[in-house]
Amino acid sequence: MPGVVVVGQVARDLVLVVDRVPEEGGSTDVRERQELLGGKGANQAVACRRLGAEVELLGVVGADRAGEDVLAQAAADGIGVGGVLRREGVPTALLVDVVGPPGVRRLLEDVAPAALLTAEDVRSRAGLLQDAGAVLVQLQQPGPAVVEALAAARGALVVADGAPADARTRRRVLDAADVVRADGSEAEALVGWAPRGVPETVRAARELLEQGPRVVALAAGDADVVAWADGHVVLPHLGEDPVDPTGAGDAFVGALAVALLRGEDPRTAAWWAAAVAAQVVGTAGGRPHLDPDRLRETVRRHRGA
């Protein structure tokens, strides 16, 4: 299978599991602490790697100790980090996930503007994108970097995730991406209007399919809609005991991309993605071992096939 390149945020993720967030002036004990490689780019890269793909990251970290640590962790996870830029004088992005009570997350994000990709950064890594089998591009990165990545990835399966930064970027995304995906808060920027409920979300997905992409995945409340030329599927959230939603959307995107790259049909790829997301929400920090038997069992049980 040709490799995957993920273009997006690489960060340090500090996961703090608490019983509750303290009142003003109060304190609480942390029940569990994890310090991980995080950020949407790294999370998607880890999911793809755990599903067996060869993966390279393209992103920015600081020339600090945290940057060293997260790149060492990515390398230990089997992810190629030659494409990650180390920027002098920039602190590596920090994401603090405060998890508690179970299933409820609050995110404190410290991402300096200089920890985002520029078009020049992407140009300097164009070779990586040209050789990729699939390129996952996160639309949280600045528009010019996204546009550059879409152009360089022309030969690959292009998957765009998130809300485009502006109208020009949106146009380029719809022209260039094979797969687009947005969560509830991002859908309006991608679609142009805010779909509510499953029927409107299906209609929004059909509109997007007419503008270029071959597969569209949109969140609709507690479900995901995945649509393609001649069909769609509405996937319930399959996680039974959600602990931490961190990384579930990223794992969904990664799994969808890997399954499509392997030649699965969109319906099968969608079920696979939902099963992977379910395994992720069952674990604080969103970085579980992905057990193929359990994934197959989850799909079989819910899909009924």
Next chain:
Amino acid sequence: MPGVVVVGQVARDLVLVVDRVPEEGGSTDVRERQELLGGKGANQAVACRRLGAEVELLGVVGADRAGEDVLAQAAADGIGVGGVLRREGVPTALLVDVVGPPGVRRLLEDVAPAALLTAEDVRSRAGLLQDAGAVLVQLQQPGPAVVEALAAARGALVVADGAPADARTRRRVLDAADVVRADGSEAEALVGWAPRGVPETVRAARELLEQGPRVVALAAGDADVVAWADGHVVLPHLGEDPVDPTGAGDAFVGALAVALLRGEDPRTAAWWAAAVAAQVVGTAGGRPHLDPDRLRETVRRHRGA
């Protein structure tokens, strides 16, 4: 001036300044991030050092990178760290201060039981305590470690801060300490009943003076009461634009100890401590440069002397 030894928590302090804590499922941007040497022991040590004292720390960190980092920072601050134990397999304590809106703090504390001092730990550092001019003992450390430190510090000015862990520790504290100090939530464990308002707090301080200590400092809402054999002073909080209360109590204790060690009378030492605390609450992270001219000016303005 003979040196100060501080017996207490050494931790990593992560200060995150936000506009507000996000709702369930929400996120917020971090406006300012600091990663510092923290914990009450280290905070008191830094305050003493910035007021010109020679300082040694006695505490526990892990044999991890965070432990290395905080000890390097303490050493760079001019604090002796030869007395700090590095414990294998124990994560260095982490304190996450979420500050926002201005003046409001929430604390998430991750302190493993093995990151606290044992009596054996203190015994192994007895020489340090015997040679000290002043020893500051934090009562958050386990009772047996506190009792051991009080015994070893016999020749020094002994300052005990916090709520004693049990009745035996309380008895030893009142017997051995020259100065005791407790904040609002700690006073009941030290006094034996819960003083409310300034007059009751003054009465509680007088009761404690009869049981051994020479100076008693108790918080009373938005003021501090400092009492000695033949007088007391009620100090308002002198900070005009409080940003972050982190470390203000620790700076108060450190400054009180250093002033008494220098031979100041209790009233002067108390005003000095209040001025130092005011300078600390004006800074996120609680680690300002302590400017002697500004401190003198603050005391002059409020004390009216």
